[in-house]
Amino acid sequence: MKKILFAASEIHPLIKTGGLADVAGALPIALRKKGLDVRLIMPAYQGILDKVESIYHSTNLGNPFGIGDIILLESRLRENDIPIWLVQCQALYERDGGPYLDTNGLDYVDNHLRFGAFSWAIAMLAQHGNLLGWQADILHLNDWQTGFAAAYLKSWKLNHLPIVSTIHNLRYNGSFDMARYGDMRLSNELLDLHGMEFYGRFSGLKAGLVYADRITTVSPTYAKEILTSEYGDGMDGTLRAIRYKLTGILNGVDYDQWSPEKDDHIATHYSPDTIEKKLDNKLALLRENGLSEDPTKLVFGVVSRLTEQKGLDLILEAIPQVLNKGARLIILGSGDRALETAYQALQASYPEQVSIRIGYHEAYSHRIQAGVDALLIPSRFEPCGLTQLYALKYGTLPVVRKTGGLADTVFEGTEQANGFVFENATALDLSKALERCLTCFADMQAWRIRQFNAMQYDFSWETVTDEWIELYNQLA
Structure with a gap:
């Protein structure tokens, strides 16, 4: 031994x-x-x-x-x-x-x-x-x-x-x-x-x-x-x-800790066969954050350090276009004080659609993974990334930049597509990925296929x- x-x-x-x-x-x-x-x-x-x-x-x-x-x-x-x-x-x-x-x-x-x-x-x-x-x-x-x-x-x-x-x-x-x-x-x-x-x-x-x-x-x-x-x-x-x-x-990933089938931190357990129960977690998360509960509107999430390395400045530039179409944004993180302030200002501008919590809360991060529809990870570089691996298991589709471990785990444009991928660390490329995400969400059959693909990947x-x-x- x-x-x-x-x-x-x-x-x-x-x-x-x-x-x-x-x-x-x-x-x-x-x-x-x-x-x-x-x-x-x-x-x-x-x-x-x-x-x-x-x-x-x-x-x-x-x-x-x-x-x-x-x-x-x-x-x-x-x-x-x-x-x-x-x-x-x-x-x-x-x-x-x-x-x-x-x-x-x-x-x-x-x-x-x-x-x-x-x-x-x-x-x-x-x-x-x-x-x-x-x-x-x-x-x-x-x-x-x-x-x-x-x-x-x-x-x-x-x-x-x-x-x-x-x-x-x-x-x-x-x-x-x-x-x-x-x-x-x-x-x-x-x-x-x-x-x-x-x-x-x-x-x-x-x-x-x-x-x-x-x-x-x-x-x-x-x-x-x-x-x-x-x-x-x-x-x-x-x-x-x-x-x-x-x-x-x-x-x-430790699927004993990160799985919607057994996660004690989330409102309702679900699996690929009961993916419709994910909606219960979405509504519970919106309610917890005081946001309007409209299941037809796509909810984006962020669980990240608020730094330029993680591309959080790109989100600030790109997100208003989808918020103006009714999307929601729920953020958990801390880091650069200027970014924290900018996200708090965004929340003030869209109080019915945006919620930010400064800091890190383990149980809340689980509720975000289960409750949002898509997770934003527009990193300028990312050695591996774990949040996208968690998201895939929860049927939460990652929107990622093609770099590091994100490039190895999230795919678009194939039959096994499990998220949305963009090439360059620019607000323009991220904006286009957000639009593709909205378009896919409007076709629930296409969205379900991508969710099912995501949940089938085994990164244990x-x-x-x-x-x-x-x-x-x-x-x-």
């Missing part, structure tokens, strides 16, 4: 800011179902200990950074009994803000040290786990917050276990001012063009890439896109040099775990 140490800075349901948490909370479960011994490691942020089983063992790793003892706490997740190590250091992790940002929404000034220490603990466990009775065969790192672990293992100049490093979003490269490098307790030998130096800074993500044995990212199309200057965010030259290590494996984790097992086998 292969033993995998799976390292991530956030894991659902313990803590979540984005798709990484969903992946880290679901992929290990799917792999364990296939017989792999996967164990997790994550920082012990404030309040996390209340969300796991009792701590049954602790190991003090000392105080190598001079900021307090780093302690490995062994526990299990309550929901599925997966073993987890929580890295405890009060000075670094027990704070009132989120995992990366303080209460003012700004990056912690010592994030390099917070995730350097976390990565150091990962590397220690990966290298010396036999002392705790469990030695991993493979170390699986996720994003820049764990990438420094590969650098520590490299700097120790010991034979170490194989490393897989997964890129969930290349834009977040975890780069820091070189003046802070001395805090990291890493060798200066790693600071060169072929190491972790990144445009005069040092980067956790680059460390995780150059010192890994295999690199994965979260969709096949994104794996190709990041080799180009347009999508490479300055890392494309490095990636082209090590492209032989790079593979794209599509993310999956069980369908992708074989690719992970094959990759692990190659490494081992």
Whole structure:
């Protein structure tokens, strides 16, 4: 039985800011179902200990950074009994803000040290786990917050276990001012063009890439896109040099959490055979938001960070034309303050048709997926995207830009069409897609066919775990 140490800075349901948490909370479960011994490691942020089983063992790793003892706490997740190590250091992790940002929404000034220490603990466990009775065969790192672990293992100049490093979003490269490098307790030998130096800074993500044995990212199309200057965010030259290590494996969905047949958060359960019951959820959602309840009007939804990366500025330009034809728009998200303000102004202009809720609410996001007719995802780039995968299962047709994982999962113009796709990140192209969506909705038979197609696609984790097992086998 292969033993995998799976390292991530956030894991659902313990803590979540984005798709990484969903992946880290679901992929290990799917792999364990296939017989792999996967164990997790994550920082012990404030309040996390209340969300796991009792701590049954602790190991003090000392105080190598001079900021307090780093302690490995062994526990299990309550929901599925997966073993987890929580890295405890009060000075670094027990704070009132989120995992990366303080209460003012700004990056912690010592994030390099917070995730350097976390990565150091990962590397220690990966290298010396036999002392705790469990030695991993493979170390699986996720994003820049764990990438420094590969650098520590490299700097120790010991034979170490194989490393897989997964890129969930290349834009977040975890780069820091070189003046802070001395805090990291890493060798200066790693600071060169072929190491972790990144445009005069040092980067956790680059460390995780150059010192890994295999690199994965979260969709096949994104794996190709990041080799180009347009999508490479300055890392494309490095990636082209090590492209032989790079593979794209599509993310999956936990259908125990995201399925209209069993979702406890929605008004009425339904399936492809009872798709007409989706209307109950639509009317309930409109009622919840104080919008006029007309089942003949198409309802668009957005569940997203409000950023230009997600194309939310394009929606603002394109949506009035369909609102003026009677459509509705329901939005859940937060992000850029200017976009938040602009969407609140849109709501004020169309109070009977537009509702925006700033923030993130898990149960409400489920009700949106079940209640709207179409989900808008006009991203300028999208490594994988999970919201479109959820939408497909709920018979909610995605309107997406053809990029990254959106291009791999949403199709138009074929017999298997399951949504609406546009090419260019412009308000004009999005407008044309919205018009095609309205036209299709007016022909309920054509709409039902597309809904049925959408709900038939299987993006469960069980369908992708074989690719992970094959990759692990190659490494081992």
